Amino acid sequence: MSQSELAPLDPAKGVWDEHELTRRKFLEITFWSVTSVVTVGLLGAGSRFIAGNSFEPSTTSWVTLGPVAELTAGEVHRVNYSFKAKDAWRMVEQKGALYTFSDDAGATYTVLDGTCTHLGCIVQWQGGDNNYQCPCHQAVFTREGKVVSGPPPRPLRKLDAKIQDGILMAQI
Amino acid sequence: MSKVGRWIDERTGLGGPVRSFLNYAVPGYVHKNALYMLGGLTLIIFALQAFTGILLAFFYDPSTEGAYNSVDFITYTLPLGWLIRGIHHYGASAMVILTALHMLRTYFFSAYKKPREINWLTGVLLLFLTLAFGFTGYLLPWDQKGYWATNVGTRIAGSVPLIGDALMQLMRGGANLGQATLTRFFATHVLLLPATLALLIAVHIFQLRYHGMSPAITEKGKKEGGKFVPFFPYWVVNDAIAGLGMLAILIFLSATQRAPLEFPADPASSNFVPRPEWYFLFYYQMLKYFPGGLEPVATVLIPLFIFGSMVLLPFIDKGEERRPWKKPVTTIAAVFYIVVIVVFTALAL
Amino acid sequence: MKLSQMPFLFVAGSIMLAACASGPATSPPNTLTAVKVDAVSTDAAASIWANAPKTTTVTKAAKKGAADGSTVTLQAVYDGTSIAIRAEWADSTDSWQRNVWKYDGAAWKRGGDQDRFSMAFPMSNNAEFASKGCGAICHNQETDDTKWWMGTDNADTKIDLWQWQSAATNPVAYADDAWWGTKPTITSTTGRRSDANTGGGAKANNAADGKGPAFVNKSGLDAHYILAGEEVALDMSKIASGAVIPGSILAPYTGSRGDVAAKGVYADGKWVLVMVRKLNTGNEDDAVFTPSKPVPFGIGLFNNAGDIDHTISPDVLTLAWK
Numbered sequence: 001m002s003q004s005e006l007a008p009l010d011p012a013k014g015v016w017d018e019h020e021l022t023r024r025k026f027l028e029i030t031f032w033s034v035t036s037v038v039t040v041g042l043l044g045a046g047s048r049f050i051a052g053n054s055f056e057p058s059t060t061s062w063v064t065l066g067p068v069a070e071l072t073a074g075e076v077h078r079v080n081y082s083f084k085a086k087d088a089w090r091m092v093e094q095k096g097a098l099y100t101f102s103d104d105a106g107a108t109y110t111v112l113d114g115t116c117t118h119l120g121c122i123v124q125w126q127g128g129d130n131n132y133q134c135p136c137h138q139a140v141f142t143r144e145g146k147v148v149s150g151p152p153p154r155p156l157r158k159l160d161a162k163i164q165d166g167i168l169m170a171q172i
Numbered sequence: 173m174s175k176v177g178r179w180i181d182e183r184t185g186l187g188g189p190v191r192s193f194l195n196y197a198v199p200g201y202v203h204k205n206a207l208y209m210l211g212g213l214t215l216i217i218f219a220l221q222a223f224t225g226i227l228l229a230f231f232y233d234p235s236t237e238g239a240y241n242s243v244d245f246i247t248y249t250l251p252l253g254w255l256i257r258g259i260h261h262y263g264a265s266a267m268v269i270l271t272a273l274h275m276l277r278t279y280f281f282s283a284y285k286k287p288r289e290i291n292w293l294t295g296v297l298l299l300f301l302t303l304a305f306g307f308t309g310y311l312l313p314w315d316q317k318g319y320w321a322t323n324v325g326t327r328i329a330g331s332v333p334l335i336g337d338a339l340m341q342l343m344r345g346g347a348n349l350g351q352a353t354l355t356r357f358f359a360t361h362v363l364l365l366p367a368t369l370a371l372l373i374a375v376h377i378f379q380l381r382y383h384g385m386s387p388a389i390t391e392k393g394k395k396e397g398g399k400f401v402p403f404f405p406y407w408v409v410n411d412a413i414a415g416l417g418m419l420a421i422l423i424f425l426s427a428t429q430r431a432p433l434e435f436p437a438d439p440a441s442s443n444f445v446p447r448p449e450w451y452f453l454f455y456y457q458m459l460k461y462f463p464g465g466l467e468p469v470a471t472v473l474i475p476l477f478i479f480g481s482m483v484l485l486p487f488i489d490k491g492e493e494r495r496p497w498k499k500p501v502t503t504i505a506a507v508f509y510i511v512v513i514v515v516f517t518a519l520a521l
Numbered sequence: 522m523k524l525s526q527m528p529f530l531f532v533a534g535s536i537m538l539a540a541c542a543s544g545p546a547t548s549p550p551n552t553l554t555a556v557k558v559d560a561v562s563t564d565a566a567a568s569i570w571a572n573a574p575k576t577t578t579v580t581k582a583a584k585k586g587a588a589d590g591s592t593v594t595l596q597a598v599y600d601g602t603s604i605a606i607r608a609e610w611a612d613s614t615d616s617w618q619r620n621v622w623k624y625d626g627a628a629w630k631r632g633g634d635q636d637r638f639s640m641a642f643p644m645s646n647n648a649e650f651a652s653k654g655c656g657a658i659c660h661n662q663e664t665d666d667t668k669w670w671m672g673t674d675n676a677d678t679k680i681d682l683w684q685w686q687s688a689a690t691n692p693v694a695y696a697d698d699a700w701w702g703t704k705p706t707i708t709s710t711t712g713r714r715s716d717a718n719t720g721g722g723a724k725a726n727n728a729a730d731g732k733g734p735a736f737v738n739k740s741g742l743d744a745h746y747i748l749a750g751e752e753v754a755l756d757m758s759k760i761a762s763g764a765v766i767p768g769s770i771l772a773p774y775t776g777s778r779g780d781v782a783a784k785g786v787y788a789d790g791k792w793v794l795v796m797v798r799k800l801n802t803g804n805e806d807d808a809v810f811t812p813s814k815p816v817p818f819g820i821g822l823f824n825n826a827g828d829i830d831h832t833i834s835p836d837v838l839t840l841a842w843k
Contacts, residue, residue: 016319050356051294051342058347082438088345095440095649116443119407119459120327122442135445136324137460145385151463240646248814285548402610430813435651443836 073102111170113157194404200396201388210274214413222262234358239314240436258426280492283386289486291379308361319437320446454516538694555597561605563784580832590832615787619688622734626762629733635688641806644679654837655819672712681808693773696783696789716806719776723769734766755787777804
């Protein structure tokens with residue numbers, strides 16, 4: 001209803017409502033409101049969609065690293081593992097490499113993830129220098145994985161390990 | 173206008189706008205300075221990238237099992253595959269170089285000053301989008317180089333305080349590099365980035381035409397300011413010749429040095445030394461100097477500072493002076509960055 | 522645009538060229554670069570080798586604790602249809618007595634081995650082979666030698682194998698062409714299989730009772746090998762104690778198994794070997810070479826030995842093209 005259809009008020013009392021919402025203004029506000037809500041909704045849904053299951057914690061599993069008899073105590077060994085795991089929507093053979101050594105004649109083993117804690121390059125065991133070196137930014141780690149020099153903020157990740165029927169296993 | 177042209181114009185109304193676009197009056201100091209061709213060249217290389225990219229998408233298989241073999245097939249088996257992938261591969265480097273040079277030209281000519289701030293901002297975004305193209309495209313062959321560079325690259329994002337892990341997982345589509353990573357890099361590289369870039373280029377060019385060319389900075393140039401030539405064909409011809417030269421260089425490179433394809437990605441390999449593409453090397457080198465807890469300084473603060481100062485530049489440097497030799501602060505700052513980038517890149521080589 | 526601005530364009534172009542070409546400019550270590558020649562040949566002394574860069578690799582024992590082997594120097598050339606690979610390594614003896622018959626004055630005994638040189642190329646893109654070389658197919662998780670085997674875990678992964686043998690293949694100028702796949706049956710002890718053949722091949726030089734040789738080479742009793750068609754019946758009256766008679770009658774294979782031509786010459790304490798094969802044989806059991814496409818490969822050296830007793834290149838090698 002517009003002002004013109006109302007009987008004029010006494011001039012002393014002013015006009016009916018100078019802030020009255022016109023039909024045009026109402027439509028504009030409605031349009032922008034609905035559009036904004038839908039846009040925000042679409043963007044929100046889109047963002048959630050894109051994030052997918054990115055934040056699902058990676059599942060841990062025990063992998064076989066090899067018979068203890070092969071892993072002579074005292075030496076650092078590079079061991080490969082592989083296991084079937086889900087990668088997004090498909091099952092694939094996940095592969096990787098770890099470092100392991102035993103300081104108590106093979107009773108227990110220390111298993112280290114060779115992923116440099118700086119930027120994720122793979123460190124290489126240098127038997128001659130008795131340390132791990134990262135080829136990317138020349139970081140050096142001790143045999144036990146502690147940072148000696150270079151940019152890494154943390155020691156190498158230590159994995160849970162166990163020996164089952166003479167086979168060394170680690171939880172990745 | 174020809175009969176056919178008139179027929180089309182009557183039905184589309186495009187004649188007027190197209191004519192006014194082509195007849196744009198280019199000032200003499202612009203027409204005679206090759207540095208002004210860099211923008212047009214960047215557009216040409218983008219067109220080439222879009223063209224070769226669309227062609228590559230006809231054969232590319234965005235799966236961790238098939239990606240490598242499809243790129244191998246394109247590179248070594250497909251007729252002219254070496255050429256199309258070669259142009260796309262070397263064109264990526266050319267696009268980064270040209271974007272950077274174009275930006276430097278704009279910077280030293282103070283072309284970002286009022287009223288062209290928005291145009292500078294779209295330019296800054298275009299530069300970062302170009303780098304994002306490089307980063308996402310690197311992974312697609314799923315070879316050792318792309319796999320490990322992406323592993324490192326996403327981990328850099330992971331070093332951002334508080335939100336780092338979330339950011340890294342979002343980029344990877346999970347905790348580790350895998351199929352989800354490849355798919356989202358592919359979608360970003362071939363859909364999201366091109367669409368965004370094309371839109372921004374349209375805004376960028378519209379802004380350019382709306383404000384006209386920025387004023388000449390030399391006395392000689394100012395004298396030329398009164399003379400004009402039509403954009404088409406006088407200026408277009410220059411860019412076209414330069415574009416042809418660039419295409420020739422790209423074809424030459426593709427023919428003599430086939431676009432590289434390393435061996436397929438092996439997550440279990442420990443002897444591969446990751447290296448980013450050459451235009452990220454300076455940054456990669458810089459990360460070495462910020463050990464331990466200082467890492468976020470290199471991964472967050474410095475990039476943010478550079479991006480921030482680029483964004484804020486037109487709002488800080490608001491004076492009338494446009495001659496670089498009269499503005500020591502901006503000139504020295506730019507030279508400093510150039511020297512740092514060159515030195516760090518050289519150190520990393 | 523004025524001519525005076527051409528230098529700018531030149532500089533920009535040069536920057537682009539330099540930047541783009543900065544990739545694989547120098548040939549990295551462990552890379553064997555094949556160079557293009559007019560025509561390949563099995564002649565190790567031919568002029569085609571003059572410009573082929575040499576790559577050396579110190580071979581390490583495949584078996585834990587065993588002695589390391591010779592340093593192998595490799596070269597490669599190719600023409601429009603074939604590739605030739607030249608290998609040179611020190612060896613104090615020419616071991617030709619593989620599985621020969623030896624007479625001790627009363628009875629014949631079999632025994633002996635030979636020198637061998639192997640090359641392995643993946644038949645399709647394989648990440649593991651590319652980063653680990655032959656180690657990727659070496660199954661040696663057991664300390665027990667007899668449980669050791671070579672082969673792949675996946676039917677889609679096949680590795681081409683060329684094995685040159687000083688006694689069994691060299692006299693008839695080929696290298697045995699085989700391949701590794703999965704174990705044919707669960708009880709198999711190897712994933713190795715010979716390429717298909719359409720005929721030829723060596724035959725055992727056995728008497729009817731299997732207790733001695735049947736033939737000698739017509740050239741004489743001291744021949745190191747017997748070629749098919751040159752065998753003559755053994756005359757026991759001429760045999761004295763200590764006689765050594767080759768254990769097989771040699772003939773090259775026809776078909777895929779015989780498509781690696783090879784010529785090894787032993788002199789001055791070293792073997793010089795050239796192997797030639799078509800870039801693409803068209804056979805299903807062979808790797809295909811595409812010039813310009815780098816291929817990972819491994820080598821194995823057997824000094825008078827077979828099976829696990831060999832030395833290998835410790836790093837994966839790459840065959841590149843120029």
